[in-house]
Amino acid sequence: MTDTKAADDAGMEVEEIAPEEPPGVAITLNGREIRANPGELVIAAAERNGVYIPRFCYHSRMNSVGMCRMCIVDIDTGRGPALQPSCMIECTEGMKVDTESATTQKAQEGVLEFLLVNHPLDCPVCDKGGECPLQDQTMAYGPGESRFVEEKRHFEKPIPVSDVVLLDRERCILCDRCTRFAKEVAGDPLIHFIDRGNETQVNTFPGHPFASYFSGNTVQICPVGALTATPYRFKARPWDLEEVESTCTSCSVGCRVVVQTSRNRLLRYQGVDLDPVNWGWLCDKGRFDFEAVNSEERLASPLLRDEGLLLEPATWSAALAKATSALRLGIDRGGAEGVAVLGGSRLTNEDAYAWTKLAKGIIGTDNVDCQLGDGLPAEAVLGLPRATINEACQPGGVVLLVGPDPKEELPVLYLRLRHAVLNDDVALVELAPTETATTHLATHSLRHRTGEVFALVEALISGEAPTEVAGVRADQIEDVARLLTERPLTVILGRANLAETAIPTAAAAKLIHQARPEVKFLSALRRANVHGALDMGMAPGLLPGRVGLGAARGDYSVKWPRVPDGVGLDATGILQAAADGRIETLFLLGADPLNDFPDRELAERALAGARTVIATDLFLTESARQADVVLPAAGYAEVAGTTTNLEGRVTTVAQAVTPPGTAQSDWVIAAELARRMGYDLGLESPRQAWQELAEVVPAFGQIGVDLIANTAGDDGVLVKISGLTEAAAPPTDAAAHQDDSDASVVGATVPPAQAAVQLPVWTIVEPHQADAYSFRLVANRKLYDQGTLVRHSSSLVGLSEGAVVRLNTYDFEKLGLKPGDEARLTSARGQVLVPVRPSDGVPRGVALLHFNQSGGRANALVDINGVVTDVRVERP
Amino acid sequence: MSDREIPKIVSSRWDVEDGFTLERYESTGGYAALRKAIEDMTPGQVHEEVKAASLLGRGGAGFPAGIKWGFCPPGVYPRYLVVNGDESEPGTYKDRLLMERDPHQLIEGVLLACYAIGCSQAFLYVRGEMALAQERLASALNDAYAKGYVGRNILGSEFSLDIVLHWGAGAYIVGEETALIESLEGNRGMPRLKPPFFPAAKGLYLQPTVVNNVETLANLPWIVSNGGGAFAALGAEKSTGTRLFAVSGHVENPGVFEVEFGVTTFRDLLYGKEYGGGIRHGNALKAFIPGGASAPWFYEEHLDLPLEAGAVGAAGSMLGSGAMVVMDETTDAVKACWRVVRFFARESCGKCTPCREGISWLEKILLRMLDGRGRPADIDKLMDICDNISPEINWPPKQTTICPLGPSAVSPIASAVLRFKDEFVTLCGGGEVTVAVKGKAYLSQPEPEAVGAS
Amino acid sequence: MSRLTTENANLAREIIDRYPVPRSALIPLLHLAQEQDGYVSDDAMTHIAELLDITPAEVLGTCSFYEMFKREPVGEYLINVCTNISCLLCGGEELLEHLEERLGIKAGSTTADGKFTLEDVECIAACTEAPCLQVNYRYFHKITNDQVDRLVTDLEAGRLAHEVPKHGTLARVRQQVAADRRARVAHPDQNIEPVWLARNERAERSS
Ligand SMILES: Cc1cc2nc3c(=O)[nH]c(=O)nc-3n(C[C@H](O)[C@H](O)[C@H](O)COP(=O)(O)O)c2cc1C
Ligand code: SF4
Numbered sequence A: 001m002t003d004t005k006a007a008d009d010a011g012m013e014v015e016e017i018a019p020e021e022p023p024g025v026a027i028t029l030n031g032r033e034i035r036a037n038p039g040e041l042v043i044a045a046a047e048r049n050g051v052y053i054p055r056f057c058y059h060s061r062m063n064s065v066g067m068c069r070m071c072i073v074d075i076d077t078g079r080g081p082a083l084q085p086s087c088m089i090e091c092t093e094g095m096k097v098d099t100e101s102a103t104t105q106k107a108q109e110g111v112l113e114f115l116l117v118n119h120p121l122d123c124p125v126c127d128k129g130g131e132c133p134l135q136d137q138t139m140a141y142g143p144g145e146s147r148f149v150e151e152k153r154h155f156e157k158p159i160p161v162s163d164v165v166l167l168d169r170e171r172c173i174l175c176d177r178c179t180r181f182a183k184e185v186a187g188d189p190l191i192h193f194i195d196r197g198n199e200t201q202v203n204t205f206p207g208h209p210f211a212s213y214f215s216g217n218t219v220q221i222c223p224v225g226a227l228t229a230t231p232y233r234f235k236a237r238p239w240d241l242e243e244v245e246s247t248c249t250s251c252s253v254g255c256r257v258v259v260q261t262s263r264n265r266l267l268r269y270q271g272v273d274l275d276p277v278n279w280g281w282l283c284d285k286g287r288f289d290f291e292a293v294n295s296e297e298r299l300a301s302p303l304l305r306d307e308g309l310l311l312e313p314a315t316w317s318a319a320l321a322k323a324t325s326a327l328r329l330g331i332d333r334g335g336a337e338g339v340a341v342l343g344g345s346r347l348t349n350e351d352a353y354a355w356t357k358l359a360k361g362i363i364g365t366d367n368v369d370c371q372l373g374d375g376l377p378a379e380a381v382l383g384l385p386r387a388t389i390n391e392a393c394q395p396g397g398v399v400l401l402v403g404p405d406p407k408e409e410l411p412v413l414y415l416r417l418r419h420a421v422l423n424d425d426v427a428l429v430e431l432a433p434t435e436t437a438t439t440h441l442a443t444h445s446l447r448h449r450t451g452e453v454f455a456l457v458e459a460l461i462s463g464e465a466p467t468e469v470a471g472v473r474a475d476q477i478e479d480v481a482r483l484l485t486e487r488p489l490t491v492i493l494g495r496a497n498l499a500e501t502a503i504p505t506a507a508a509a510k511l512i513h514q515a516r517p518e519v520k521f522l523s524a525l526r527r528a529n530v531h532g533a534l535d536m537g538m539a540p541g542l543l544p545g546r547v548g549l550g551a552a553r554g555d556y557s558v559k560w561p562r563v564p565d566g567v568g569l570d571a572t573g574i575l576q577a578a579a580d581g582r583i584e585t586l587f588l589l590g591a592d593p594l595n596d597f598p599d600r601e602l603a604e605r606a607l608a609g610a611r612t613v614i615a616t617d618l619f620l621t622e623s624a625r626q627a628d629v630v631l632p633a634a635g636y637a638e639v640a641g642t643t644t645n646l647e648g649r650v651t652t653v654a655q656a657v658t659p660p661g662t663a664q665s666d667w668v669i670a671a672e673l674a675r676r677m678g679y680d681l682g683l684e685s686p687r688q689a690w691q692e693l694a695e696v697v698p699a700f701g702q703i704g705v706d707l708i709a710n711t712a713g714d715d716g717v718l719v720k721i722s723g724l725t726e727a728a729a730p731p732t733d734a735a736a737h738q739d740d741s742d743a744s745v746v747g748a749t750v751p752p753a754q755a756a757v758q759l760p761v762w763t764i765v766e767p768h769q770a771d772a773y774s775f776r777l778v779a780n781r782k783l784y785d786q787g788t789l790v791r792h793s794s795s796l797v798g799l800s801e802g803a804v805v806r807l808n809t810y811d812f813e814k815l816g817l818k819p820g821d822e823a824r825l826t827s828a829r830g831q832v833l834v835p836v837r838p839s840d841g842v843p844r845g846v847a848l849l850h851f852n853q854s855g856g857r858a859n860a861l862v863d864i865n866g867v868v869t870d871v872r873v874e875r876p
Numbered sequence B: 001m002s003d004r005e006i007p008k009i010v011s012s013r014w015d016v017e018d019g020f021t022l023e024r025y026e027s028t029g030g031y032a033a034l035r036k037a038i039e040d041m042t043p044g045q046v047h048e049e050v051k052a053a054s055l056l057g058r059g060g061a062g063f064p065a066g067i068k069w070g071f072c073p074p075g076v077y078p079r080y081l082v083v084n085g086d087e088s089e090p091g092t093y094k095d096r097l098l099m100e101r102d103p104h105q106l107i108e109g110v111l112l113a114c115y116a117i118g119c120s121q122a123f124l125y126v127r128g129e130m131a132l133a134q135e136r137l138a139s140a141l142n143d144a145y146a147k148g149y150v151g152r153n154i155l156g157s158e159f160s161l162d163i164v165l166h167w168g169a170g171a172y173i174v175g176e177e178t179a180l181i182e183s184l185e186g187n188r189g190m191p192r193l194k195p196p197f198f199p200a201a202k203g204l205y206l207q208p209t210v211v212n213n214v215e216t217l218a219n220l221p222w223i224v225s226n227g228g229g230a231f232a233a234l235g236a237e238k239s240t241g242t243r244l245f246a247v248s249g250h251v252e253n254p255g256v257f258e259v260e261f262g263v264t265t266f267r268d269l270l271y272g273k274e275y276g277g278g279i280r281h282g283n284a285l286k287a288f289i290p291g292g293a294s295a296p297w298f299y300e301e302h303l304d305l306p307l308e309a310g311a312v313g314a315a316g317s318m319l320g321s322g323a324m325v326v327m328d329e330t331t332d333a334v335k336a337c338w339r340v341v342r343f344f345a346r347e348s349c350g351k352c353t354p355c356r357e358g359i360s361w362l363e364k365i366l367l368r369m370l371d372g373r374g375r376p377a378d379i380d381k382l383m384d385i386c387d388n389i390s391p392e393i394n395w396p397p398k399q400t401t402i403c404p405l406g407p408s409a410v411s412p413i414a415s416a417v418l419r420f421k422d423e424f425v426t427l428c429g430g431g432e433v434t435v436a437v438k439g440k441a442y443l444s445q446p447e448p449e450a451v452g453a454s
Numbered sequence C: 001m002s003r004l005t006t007e008n009a010n011l012a013r014e015i016i017d018r019y020p021v022p023r024s025a026l027i028p029l030l031h032l033a034q035e036q037d038g039y040v041s042d043d044a045m046t047h048i049a050e051l052l053d054i055t056p057a058e059v060l061g062t063c064s065f066y067e068m069f070k071r072e073p074v075g076e077y078l079i080n081v082c083t084n085i086s087c088l089l090c091g092g093e094e095l096l097e098h099l100e101e102r103l104g105i106k107a108g109s110t111t112a113d114g115k116f117t118l119e120d121v122e123c124i125a126a127c128t129e130a131p132c133l134q135v136n137y138r139y140f141h142k143i144t145n146d147q148v149d150r151l152v153t154d155l156e157a158g159r160l161a162h163e164v165p166k167h168g169t170l171a172r173v174r175q176q177v178a179a180d181r182r183a184r185v186a187h188p189d190q191n192i193e194p195v196w197l198a199r200n201e202r203a204e205r206s207s
């Protein structure tokens, strides 16, 4: 019971809180005067000033715990030097820090020796060997030989803590990084310290694995080889790895990564701390879906449908010849409008530019859509002021979420939001038809009636509500309306339900924009580079550079052979036209409408109705199987270029391996098709896309590849062109490169001559009254679904839940259902038979069925032209 | 020892058979102090009396309670009081008696403290293994609530307080105040780092929190009834009042004694007829631990030191939790040392590397020595490992750990090795052994001035 | 084994209600589970996790830190012999050895009939009464070998049922507060100055 320093016991000296801190404090570091930021930890200030203090438990993105004791240094705050953990102590004026004193060195060597006492020292067979902080520290500071001759602590060798992560408790040094990450960052405290003292171990509760979307981060931040991920285990030694920085494109958050390879195979991704975006974190899907790129099932050569109606391998020239002739024939028969291009969100910006130019500038069709009816109208993405993640997370603000569950669709955005809510006093208001994995963070989660989000937003903006609106009580509406005006507001906008039309959401956003022009919007469209593809004009009515078709025609016709005559069809229109026999040639650019388009029946008819279907893809997807020509495309890490995240931030993606077989980059395929059509696409390399763009849309083209490459590793380049708000500004400061804040920003204003994207008038159709026997269908996405990346990643494929319909417990019981039962869901469109479960997160009268899960596809039930989807639920 | 009549301040009801009941408590002056405080004193005046009493904390660190209370930042509420009844320091036996035999006195102390500090809720954290104390406190609280001493509008005033009886579950480290708070929050009892987590500023639920030992609080009814000045008139200048000491081990008459603080000497306590009664069987004294297992050992030459915090500290140890463990000449120093080290090895919370790994290592080496497999070089190794836990092996100790448990394991080793090196050498097969790390404080003799203090 | 019974779950809610933050009730609830089953089962931990809205791993993290919580069934009588310093000096080790012989088991194990579990424990705060032991946390002070033998015989015969309740029972008296006597739970996020502190200012003003 020795609280030896009596004063410490209640310790006041330290508690003075200076009223107004001057910016920065002066401290002495190893005899040198340096300035530290107010509140900066000694370990961080020292590092910024070139003095690296060894550490194991400290991690700059998590709260310090000061428990490994490796970072103890002599700190003198006026009472004489004392050993203190530099990861816990904030710099104060006049503080003297000595990281080189004899006491410090002896203490650090001592700590290192203690850490090794029970460590197995199995470096030669450890995955971490060669990149292990413990190993490195031991070389740098450690004692030569071990004085420990007693028996070491023993644990059963690696045990699985989840489907992808294994734990070797003998190697663990109990730094609390993984456990802290699980609780503090991910909010999934499913791994924990168990037992006490020298017996302490990290473990899960029996039968409750560390099933977290973010589990892979623990492997990355483990300072020893205790945590390993099954996809990487024993695959390589660190010194055999080559690595290159890139950006993850598994969703549109755009987390920065390092791609590591060995012998032309992808082996591992590690998160990179991009301050405005991912803070070093990745989700498990993004981290592990490189397995799909390595997959044996990748398309390695073109396929052609032969006379016997089978797809058979073919040469590129045969395949391209077939594609070209089909294209020619199609144009002859149906004109340019007889050609349509669906997809493109998987492409790099440069690939997307090439394809837009091929479709719109050479063929002359405007029937191009990179979305698959599962997103938002392009105008709603390009025509609203854009927010960054940092803006959405600014302390003290309020975020209105009108869209999907970020945890399921944009996982690292969820982490940022979670941090903002828990640490920075950000209030989250969620409008969602069912409870989501993000609901627990929300100050208000308004459960509105399916299909009635517009009415709810209208009420929230006006602040007035009769008794209830869209099923939400008036007092709740008033509370939220007040909150939305009291604090700076950001809207996260996306698609919450694929079984209802997107129009009310888009219209609601427009309403907010008109009422509060200062409000910015963060897009929650999730597919890889959908924002880049839209920027490159892959939607009807658009040209590259966020330029509307009409006003831009003049400029483009200089560079392009032609520009489409009129606004074309979106995905739904294209599929409808194809089903009606009006599309001669349908390109599927990495698109699988049978699984991703909300209305499967229409997609089926379309694929059957189009005369020729040409698919370029990584895999023979269900839709590609229906194609006449299949062209193998290069995938992630097989091409270099740029990608644009949901903020509009352009960053590089790097090539690290070569594509399998004869698979080609998408831009090469476009150029080749153009050549065979008798045109020169004018691109010799991806970077030329930017040069050309610079000539037609100077503001946009300023973001040259050079600029991006120069800032790579920094924060990328944020494209700040916003149609409506800035269109009126004079073009004087066009393309000024501001190097001010945390992001390199191209602050560009679109010259008035080129009318920016305008928000159209959207008409709201009130959903009809549901009949008493029907359930309104909600179909949203889970992180792990039957998408190609998950399906071809052996570590992830088992993680998708499979189709399950969830009903409110009351409805469940009323229907006489029991756990384990199956239910038949019947809509006007189709039928599925799926297991059924009760859930209190689903309101009465709603049936929740996740999209694109195996064993019962939600899109078999949806009519894309319906306002909402009603289903009967019966016992089979 | 002075010849004055020394009152029994905290142990007055121990010999009363039903001293733990509300009736007996009331009939022996109980709750009069509470009534006095509520009816005649402001919270500030109660606080002033405690300051005037200069009451030192009895839990181990010995910090003045009145000053500690004053550290709660103004304007930040709620404030909590947490009573440390986790008594687990080897050799310590007093808080359990206070809880079992006079629970109302503690409750009254809690009420007075909360009234003075402005705490809105109090938690009585009682060591889990003390079933009888739990029962006595539960009954006492139930009765006190029913009688209006605790709860809403105490004695009809606007003073209201809930006292929650909380159970520990077996972990010595939870006695450390920040670990106690973690435990009370439902967590593993792992200490927090001070700064920034000084309980008075950021304690329970990160609110201002006063943690006081059971015995500390048990003094409050007497102080309020008799005045802080009367309390301070007892004992020495800084070590005032009376204090409980448990004398155990090789004495004729082991027991828990309330004696005048600051002036009574170790010799009085160990040899006095009404106290320890001398070493058993008339044996010679080998060593004694003056303040619980964490304290460096004392020897013959320290016997005339007064039981005074400053004097004992200057001589290189501490009174800690008032626990005196006496070892006579028959004691195996290595074995005794090992047993204390085993305790700390078992009780380390595991948070800090040096404590978690280092103490277990020390324990293994000592056990190997006892098994006859020690080597002479192990002796110096023991000391060097100690030096890595507590640099320079000094007193008061420096530490590479978060809390003082780590360095606590150094005390018995440094004491035994430096004083009884021969026993270690013999066990390890003999030979010349030099110990490089000296542990300056461990070899110091008591200051001559201090000896004459009584 | 089992989740908390309905009665205990209700009691659990009552205990939770005493604390400003529910998680503070975790240790008391683990005691409650141990009282019910004699040990803390995985099911009980899962149930407690639900009651406190935390994960079972968090419950286990706390549970496994504390010596008293047993995650496997133990004997009907848990005999804890102190061998720490004061007891060591006064024969604690010999007492433990004697019991090991008498019961035919080593410290840390349970007799085949499930009657006794023997443990070698740290200081139990009875140092001046050494050697000493606890049976289900009830004290036996200054105990000789003969007395230990008698104690074991008595326990075997069920003669001490009154003094020594079954393992897991902590206090046979619980804290009970009538609703109208409760002051209030002081929630950490409500910064309210206690009313009686106003007496300080009043006194200052009048002086
Ligand atoms: C390892 C360790 C164990 C402790 N155990 C106890 C204990 O069992 N009881 C106690 O009152 N204080 C104990 N303390 C001291 C407490 O941290 C704290 O100083 C004390 O409860 C404050 O009360 P006081 O000021 O009234 O003495 C311990 C300290 C340490 C470092
Ligand atoms: S010194 Fe030991 S007991 Fe104290 S916090 Fe560190 S590990 Fe825990």
Ligand code: FES
Pocket (backbone or CB within 6 Å): A054, A055, A056, A057, A058, A065, A066, A067, A068, A069, A070, A071, A072, A085, A086, A087, A088
């Ligand atoms: S890095 Fe500071 S204690 Fe671990």
